[in-house]
Amino acid sequence: MNQVPADLPEYRVMAVEVLEGGNRLALIKVNGRIMFAVTEADADTTNGESFELAKQRAVIAVSQWMEARRAQYRLPMLIQSAGIALLATIVALFAALLLGRVFVRILGQLKHVESGLNKRFMIGNFNLAPYLVSLGNGLVKMFEVIVLISLTYLWLTYILSLFPYTQPWSRELSGFLLDTIYDLGHSVLVSIPSLFTIGVIFFMTRLLVNAVSAFFIAVESSSVHLRWFEPETAKATRRIVVVLIWVFALVVAYPLIPGSExxxxxxxxxxxxxxxxxxxxxxxxxxxxxxxxxxxxxxxxxxxxxxxxxxxxxxxxxxxxxxxxxxxxxxxxxxxxxxxxxxxxxxxxEARRDGAIVATSVTIGYDAPWRQVHALLLVAAGRTDGILHRPEPYVLQKSLSDFYVEYTLMFSIERAEERFSILSELHGHIQDAFNEYGVQIMSPHFRSQPDKDVLVPKERWSAAPASQGRDDTA
CATH class of the missing domain: 2.30.30.60 (SH3 type barrels.)
Structure with missing residues (x-):
């Protein structure tokens, strides 16, 4: 019917009756061109319609269609169609603006929801809430784009249907849209069981993660004591186990994702x-x-x-x-x-039991009595704040070098992070103590054999502040 030229100056619709195989047919012609045929079976005999009435009904219907078709090409009808198209465009723009405001409000609500989700979506110490809100924002924006594209598609389809020359395009667009909607609807219906199963897997996994996290947090806080599991490793173990649980859940759910095959x-x-x-x-x-x-x-x-x-x-x-x-x-x-x-x-x-052990060294010439050096180092240690008296500080002679003896003072402090400040104070007291008793800290270096032997006379072996008769190395 669409092949009939609508711009003919005159047209004539007629029914020509013929016999074919013993059956009566009525060929419906427009200006001599066969459009279709009416058979006896087309007559509505249940309502008493005869073959003749069926022929007349067909001729009247074609005549009315041709007249309506011609009317669409007339200027008044084109102006009317243009007006309807303009009105449809205004309505579409208003709908787009309204939808834009709705989606902006939805995005605003998601920002307020994020604060309430912070404590509900925790995987270990990892806060999943910001990522879920970001995913929600992305889905809302994607849905907004889909809605706007669909609105534009419907508007264009309707506009094209208003004008005779563009009606074929409108029919193509509407057919494509209906087929697409059908395919999507069918795919969604088919995927519902899989999506439901994925939801169940996610829900069960989250319950398991919460239970596992609660157990490890109890171990970490020493609320639960296990011989084979120490609190220090509970936090890291919890992270590893939670990650493994989610990876396993993803592996199980992967084949159920629509389109994964x-x-x-x-x-x-x-x-x-x-x-x-x-x-x-x-x-x-x-x-x-x-x-x-x-x-x-x-x-x-x-x-x-x-x-x-x-x-x-x-x-x-x-x-x-x-x-x-x-x-x-x-x-x-x-x-x-x-x-x-x-x-x-x-x-x-080790400092948690007996304190952290710290050492400092000083090199003194052989002309200084070693007992006196030991005593001076212990005096300096006793004057220094932060050095523990139990265990007591002690001195070791680390090496006997060519020109001097290297003495090492060993002592304990309560807080290892204070070692630098304590060492700084100790070094000051060492200098003061050695200066008080006239012992030179500067280590000698000889270029030639001295005129006299570098020895300590026996009467000076226990020079102050060393104790008389002290022969040990402490």
Whole structure:
């Protein structure tokens, strides 16, 4: 019917009856061109319609259609269609503005919801709430774009249907839209069981994670005591177990994701896997280093340690790096991979029982009585605040060099992080004590044999402040 030229100056619709195979047919013609045929079976015999009435009904219907078709090309009808199109455009713009305000309000509500989600979506110490809100914002914005595109699509389809020349395009667009809606609806219905199963997996996983986290937090806070599990490793173990649980849940849920069996989805999975494989070499090293540091209990937050060239108080031992704060208030980040290849000195671990042992050395010439040097170093230690009296400080003669003796004062302090300030005060008291008793700290270096032997007369062996008759090395 659409092939009939509507711009004919005159047209004539007629029904020509013919016999074909013993059956009566009525050929409906427009200006001699056959459009379709009416058979006896087309007559509505249940309502008493005869074949003749059916022919007349067909002729009248075609005539009315042709007249309506011609009317659409007339200027008044085109002006009317243009007016309707303008009105439809205004309505579409108003609807778009209204939808924009609705989505802006929804996004604003999501920002207020984030504060309430902070405590409800915690995986270990990882706060999932900001990422969920960000995901929600993305989904809302994506839905807004889809709605606006759909609105534009419907507007364009309707506008094209108002004009004769563009009606074929309108029919194509409407057919495509209906087919797409049907396919999407069918896909959603088919995916509902899988989506429901994924939701159940997520819900059960979250319950399990909450239970596991509560157990490890109880161990970490010493509310639960286990012989085979120490509180120091509970935090790191909790993180590892939680990550493994979520990875297992993802592996189980992956085949249920709609479209996961398609080649496109599998290609994306392979691409992501390749990226992870190439970029995870260093990451795995960092993770292993962190795990080794935790389970070997080399140090923990609050300990005073020396790692390589860096010395300070441990602020954080993470899965990827450790952070220490130096005496100059500098925060140093040390990748966990370096921990495996570095010597870690922990000054605080043993200090929890008897205090941290600290040493300082001084070199004195052979002309100074060693008992006097020992006593002077102990006097300086007794004058220094922060040095523990139990266990008592003591002095070791570390080496007998060519020109001098190296004495090492060993003492204990309560807080390892105070060692530098205590050492500074101690060094001042050592200088004062040696100056009081006239003992020179400067170590001699000889270029030739002295005129007389460098010896200490026996009467000076116990020079003050050394005790008379003292023969031990303390």
């Amino acid at each position: 398609t080649k496109a989805f599998q290609g994306i999975s392979v691409f992501l896997g390749l990226m992870v494989s190439l970029g995870s070499a260093g990451l795995v090293g960092q993770l292993i280093g962190g795990i080794v540091a935790v389970y070997t209990k080399s140090f923990q937050p609050g300990d005073y340690v020396k790692i390589g060239d860096h010395e300070g108080v441990v602020r954080e031992l993470g899965m990827l790096a450790a952070k220490i704060v130096t005496i100059r208030k500098e925060e140093v980040t040390i990748p966990n991979a370096l921990l495996m290849g570095s010597t870690v000195i922990n000054y605080s671990k």
